[in-house]
Amino acid sequence: QLPRPVYAVSRDGEQAVTLDFDRLNRLRSGYGYMxxxxxxxxxxxxxxxxxxxxDLRTRQPAGGNKQIISLEWAAANQPDERFAQAQHWFNxxxxxxxxxxxxxxxxxxxxGNRWCTRMYTAKPDGSDIRLHADTGMVSHFxxxxxxxxxxxxxxxxKGDRFYLFDIETNQTQAVGEGVLTRDGHCNYSPDRKWILNDTYPDRNRMQTLMLYRVADGRRIDVGKFYLPPKLKGPFRCDLHPRWNRDGTQVCIDSAHGGTRQLYVINVSQITKAPSA
Structure with a gap:
């Protein structure tokens, strides 16, 4: 039994980081636990x-469950006038x-305001914390x-779009200009040749699932999925696309059939084609 719910696990399965899900639930409804x-x-x-x-490897109490970064630290680091009367959380x-x-x-x-965001990285022990984005808006990554x-x-x-952030130099480079034009749940294929992405519902309540080929900027729309109007706010059903281990299939959440379900889509004819 683990001492806390898990937010993210390292690829080798030996460590995890997590946060206060009760606070997240209050300040970002739909993402925490009630x-x-x-x-x-x-x-x-x-x-x-x-x-x-x-520590997921030994699960030892000593050192195996410790706070590494506090909200107090985040609010005190490079304090900003935007912090006035604000409530803070991690996500x-x-x-x-x-x-x-x-x-x-x-x-x-x-x-009375929308939330603002800073993007950081740190070592797993909470040291070497680096601030990479401080313009107020960072979404999916x-x-x-x-x-x-x-x-x-x-x-x-350049405003809102996808960017590559070099965490050593803090230089940025725009990605998919004129092609990946909307925020979505982006993630790289295992071979890093493709970016899988989706959209929020358009005016017709359609969500688009797409692939973007990194080498030449080609976008291929895999499908469009209807989201019933009753599913909105914290009860919405985002596609949240993710890859299998070899980049031949993707899994999505969708309610286009009337209920929330998992769907697996074979994309191997695209990702494993000779020209891919």
């Missing part, structure tokens, strides 16, 4: 709430391929490799 009452509901950035590391943790760093989003929300993150974000020069 369980015990939140301990720090009235505290903007608690010192004893944040991100935790767990979206993910290890890099080798498990040597993980990404996390620091989010905060002022009364995936690691391309240990040094590079693909994320839907914002820059002053």
């Amino acid at each position: 369980a015990l009452p939140e301990k720090h509901e009235d505290v903007a950035a608690p010192a004893d709430a944040g991100i935790y590391w767990m 979206h943790l993910q290890f890099n391929p080798s498990g040597t760093r993980f990404i996390f989003l620091h989010r905060w929300k002022r009364p 995936d690691w391309r490799d240990d040094r590079t993150i693909l994320a839907w974000s914002r820059t002053k020069e």
Whole structure:
């Protein structure tokens, strides 16, 4: 039995990072767990709430479940006028391929405003924390490799789009300009030749599943899926596409048939074609 629910597991299965799901549920409805009452509901950035590391290999209590980053630290790091009267939380943790760093989003929300976001990476013990995006908006992301993150974000020069972030230099490069034009749940194929992505419902309630070939920027729409109007807000059903281990199939969540289901789609004729 693990001491906490798990948010992200390293590829080798030996370590995990997690956060306070009760706080996440209150501040980002639909993403946390409705369980015990939140301990720090009235505290903007608690010192004893944040991100935790767990040892999945030995499961030893000593050192196997420890807080590594606090919300108090996040709110005090490079304080911003946007923090005034805001409540802070962490969201979206993910290890890099080798498990040597993980990404996390620091989010905060002022009364009557949308939340803002900073994107960080850190070592699994919570050291060497680096701020990579501070324009207020970062959404979905995936690691391309240990040094590079693909994320839907914002820059002053080009606005909202997908960017590659080099975590060593903090340089950014736009990806899929004019092709990947909407935020989605992006992730790289196992061979890194393709980016799998989706969209939120359009005006006709259709969600698009697509593949983007990195080598030449070609986009292939795999399918469109209807989302019933009753499924909205925290009860919506995003496609959340993900790959199998060899890049021949993708799995999605969809309610186009009237109920929320899992669907597996064979994309091998695209991803494994001679020209792919």
